Amino acid sequence: MPSKLPLILIIGPTAVGKTELAIQLAERLNGEIISADSRLFYRGMDIGTAKPSREDLARVPHYLIDIVNPDETLSLAVFQEKAKEIIADIHARGKLPFLVGGTGQYIRAVTQGWTPPEVVADKRMRDELERMNQEKGSDWLHARLRILDADAAEKIDARNVRRTIRALEVILTTGRKFSEQRGQVESPYQLIMVGLTRPRPELYQRVDERIDLMFANGLIDEVKGLLKKGYPPTLPSMSALGYRECVSVVKGLLTEEQVKVEMRRVTRIFVRRQANWFKESDPSIMWFRVKDGVIEETEKYIRQLIDF
Structure with missing residues (x-):
């Protein structure tokens, strides 16, 4: 067995x-x-x-x-x-x-x-990213993620706004790619x-x-x-x-x-x-x-x- x-x-x-x-x-x-x-x-x-x-x-x-x-x-x-x-x-x-x-x-x-990366949520940054989502849309956010971390963008659906925002938050907080921190x-x-x-x-x-x-x-x-x-x-x-x-x-x-x-x-x-x-x-x-x-x-x- x-x-x-x-x-x-x-x-x-x-x-x-x-x-x-x-x-x-x-x-x-x-x-x-x-x-x-x-x-x-x-x-x-x-x-x-x-x-x-x-x-x-x-x-x-x-x-x-x-x-x-x-x-x-x-x-x-x-x-x-x-x-x-x-x-x-x-x-x-x-x-x-x-x-x-x-x-x-x-x-x-x-x-x-x-x-998931153990990064404490940054409310100010998350609020800013959510504001950008409201103003420019989820496709814009996902395009930004693709620039910063193409591997993460490939695995995260552009329509999954919450996960896109979390990935961007981790990248911008740590200065490292989200895909490298799992x-x-x-x-x-x-x-x-x-x-x-x-x-x-x-x-x-x-x-x-x-x-x-x-x-x-x-x-x-x-x-x-x-x-x-x-x-x-x-x-x-x-x-x-x-x-x-x-x-x-x-x-x-x-x-x-x-x-x-x-x-x-x-x-x-x-x-x-x-x-x-x-x-x-x-x-x-x-x-x-x-x-x-x-x-x-x-x-x-x-x-x-x-x-x-």
Whole structure:
């Protein structure tokens, strides 16, 4: 038997089919699922984040979904701590943990022991960076990060304003690159990394269909509800793809069709960025093309590597 307890990772780009495959594998392998998708942390943000349905969530236990309100934050360090506690609890009960997501920093915070730089928050600097975000936008902030630390900019989504600001704060406070200040330790787990792929045209078609379904399911009404509850569009949670754009629809500045076009464009960019986080050339990841029989293929692969 391996000396380390297993952790199954299900990774891949947006809309590739991670959620359904993870649920089916967890059902077959006595597993439980931990979400590594930061968009799913927020309560009341269901449609625009493609959150699993209540029926799917009831099929197997899920963790780190609906754990904070939209005006609250969950830092990478807190996520890391919570995820490790949950994994330990799942192991203690004789079950198999699945970590599921498509964002590199959250996955690697758990699998590679990334630790955020221990730099005390500088409120004055953070306030200034947030002011610049209000005046010039998140793309301007991210461009500044790219100038100061291209490696960090490559790993941080331009729409994740909170993480962009934190990286800039650390750089400007310490005078050192953010990407050079992350600690890393050997993984405490037997990592079994399952990557999912589809042909790019097929993936883009699924993205388009998902966006159409979001609007059909009431994305605009969901955004109206968030605004009515007093959550402003400037919140980091509202930077999730689609939410801030839909505010423009609510205000009458854009049409639904214009927002759909923009969401398709930005999601395609995001899909290409995800390919840089988890490369198909990475020998530590076993990649599977999503097609008929992929459930059986991935189950067989996992069973070969762990003792059941």
